[in-house]
Amino acid sequence: MRMHRKLALGAATLALVLSACAPGEGGSSPSASAGATGGEGERSIVIGSAGFYEAQLMAEIYAQALEANGYTVERKLGIGPRDTVQPALESGDFDLEPEYIGSLLTYLGGEAAGDPEETFTNLQAALDEVGLTALDYAPAQDQNAFVVRQETASELGVSTMSELADAEGASDLVWGLPPECETNVLCSGALEQYGFTYGDLNIEQYAACDAPVAQALNDGVVDVAELCSTQPDIERFNFVVLEDDLQTQPSENIAPIVRNEWLDAAPADFAEILNAVSAAMDTETLTSLGVRVAVDQESIEDVAASWLSDNGLN
Amino acid sequence: MEFFGEVAAWFADPANWNGPDGIPARIGEHLVLSIVPLAAAVAVALPVGAWIGHTGRFSNLVINIANVGRAIPSLAILALAAMLLQRTIVDIGLRDSASEIVTMIALFFLAIPPILTNAYVGINEVDDQIVEAGRGMGMRDLEILRRVEIPVGLPVILVGVRTAAVQVVATATLGAVVATGGLGRYIIDGIAQRRFDEVFAGALIVAALSIATELGFSFIERRATSPGLRGRDTAPRELAQAGRPGGI
Numbered sequence: 371m372r373m374h375r376k377l378a379l380g381a382a383t384l385a386l387v388l389s390a391c392a393p394g395e396g397g398s399s400p401s402a403s404a405g406a407t408g409g410e411g412e413r414s415i416v417i418g419s420a421g422f423y424e425a426q427l428m429a430e431i432y433a434q435a436l437e438a439n440g441y442t443v444e445r446k447l448g449i450g451p452r453d454t455v456q457p458a459l460e461s462g463d464f465d466l467e468p469e470y471i472g473s474l475l476t477y478l479g480g481e482a483a484g485d486p487e488e489t490f491t492n493l494q495a496a497l498d499e500v501g502l503t504a505l506d507y508a509p510a511q512d513q514n515a516f517v518v519r520q521e522t523a524s525e526l527g528v529s530t531m532s533e534l535a536d537a538e539g540a541s542d543l544v545w546g547l548p549p550e551c552e553t554n555v556l557c558s559g560a561l562e563q564y565g566f567t568y569g570d571l572n573i574e575q576y577a578a579c580d581a582p583v584a585q586a587l588n589d590g591v592v593d594v595a596e597l598c599s600t601q602p603d604i605e606r607f608n609f610v611v612l613e614d615d616l617q618t619q620p621s622e623n624i625a626p627i628v629r630n631e632w633l634d635a636a637p638a639d640f641a642e643i644l645n646a647v648s649a650a651m652d653t654e655t656l657t658s659l660g661v662r663v664a665v666d667q668e669s670i671e672d673v674a675a676s677w678l679s680d681n682g683l684n
Numbered sequence: 685m686e687f688f689g690e691v692a693a694w695f696a697d698p699a700n701w702n703g704p705d706g707i708p709a710r711i712g713e714h715l716v717l718s719i720v721p722l723a724a725a726v727a728v729a730l731p732v733g734a735w736i737g738h739t740g741r742f743s744n745l746v747i748n749i750a751n752v753g754r755a756i757p758s759l760a761i762l763a764l765a766a767m768l769l770q771r772t773i774v775d776i777g778l779r780d781s782a783s784e785i786v787t788m789i790a791l792f793f794l795a796i797p798p799i800l801t802n803a804y805v806g807i808n809e810v811d812d813q814i815v816e817a818g819r820g821m822g823m824r825d826l827e828i829l830r831r832v833e834i835p836v837g838l839p840v841i842l843v844g845v846r847t848a849a850v851q852v853v854a855t856a857t858l859g860a861v862v863a864t865g866g867l868g869r870y871i872i873d874g875i876a877q878r879r880f881d882e883v884f885a886g887a888l889i890v891a892a893l894s895i896a897t898e899l900g901f902s903f904i905e906r907r908a909t910s911p912g913l914r915g916r917d918t919a920p921r922e923l924a925q926a927g928r929p930g931g932i
Contacts, residue, residue: 549873582863586766586863589766589774590779
């Protein structure tokens, strides 16, 4: 998630600059208030998103899915980091956004659990207080994950972290872990839960979710690396994400977050459309789409459109 | 002011002076990380630079390539070295030192341009009359290079080595991005763990080491320069005048 924050920060700065330059983008402009009054059969909605590509991609997918069902969508994509986007949503600047359930719950003061269902329930309770609702979450998660090369997975016969901990030869593995791992309960704490002794691990210090650690994993400098579960490198290098079977990492499934005011007056098919999108979006799919956007440099619009049509959603 | 107190406290903490991540150990790693690529660059770039300076052959080509190399950001060289060579390094069984070797290779390429350029310029700009005098005394090419051009061009050549050394010592910090030891660890780890006293302390040590390198090489330069050449600006004139009193 660190990479995302950096991206989000950059995008926030950009968004600030852009919004300062663009006339008529202020809170009182007609376009902004259109979202606030939309609903009731009007099928007109304003969709916002954070700055990094994955959030923009999900928002674009929501937008095109709704457009395919006769909605008029105004896009405010790439607004900025969570602490810019969230107040804007609550204040009615826009009506709908994609969010990660764990991070949003943490932002709202709650504690994200490893179990998505539990996180989602707590998130819903927290959202009630600010007049928002989360629709169904997707199986797709973007969370920190321990990743190995395909060959390591097959040689050791492992697909989950527990299996890795029990695997013969696991003690020979070299780990690419971030410097802060030792003091982070979600890193060293998680590894200890699986039965690894952090102090005994052979560690090379690489920042998590970053390009150098992915390169080092691919080249065999390290055998296990901490990456983000939808990082394009995972698909590029054909890595295997080990399942976090003890659910040590906060669940970060992606869900549409919508303003209650809008939802209460929404057409009947609104939730159905978005729930169908979420149901079809799993982590591998999202990773592949991310590769097309971030590596192949396809436009977000094209990637969203082709995925929706492949899944019969537009 | 409170922050500087924290930095001072960091330096005062005995824990930061002991063990594998203590200051002496990190400085040691940093020096190894710096000296190896610098020595390799000297071994390659000095002879090549001297030779093209002596013959004038391929000088445009070589100097231009070196200068293009200079324009590539160090981090990009490091990333490129990792991308292209890391796998091979692992395959030939040097896995445990792969990060260090990748970093050293990147630093080697960083050190080449100033050494090469200054060696070329230092030799090339030696007064033709002096070279001719050497030839007149019956010296062969290599002898002229060794006994005339290199001693006369040495101050310029050594400036190139000094520039490279300071750059390498300062840039070796980047190795921490690809998991080497050295002083960069304080900066990279400090940022990752939001320990900014450590980041600042690390930067201070790197700066101090760079300055020490600069001073050390300046000292060597002065010692290595032939007494006749000290105060370079006046030396050639004195030499020229020394030639004159024959009353031409």
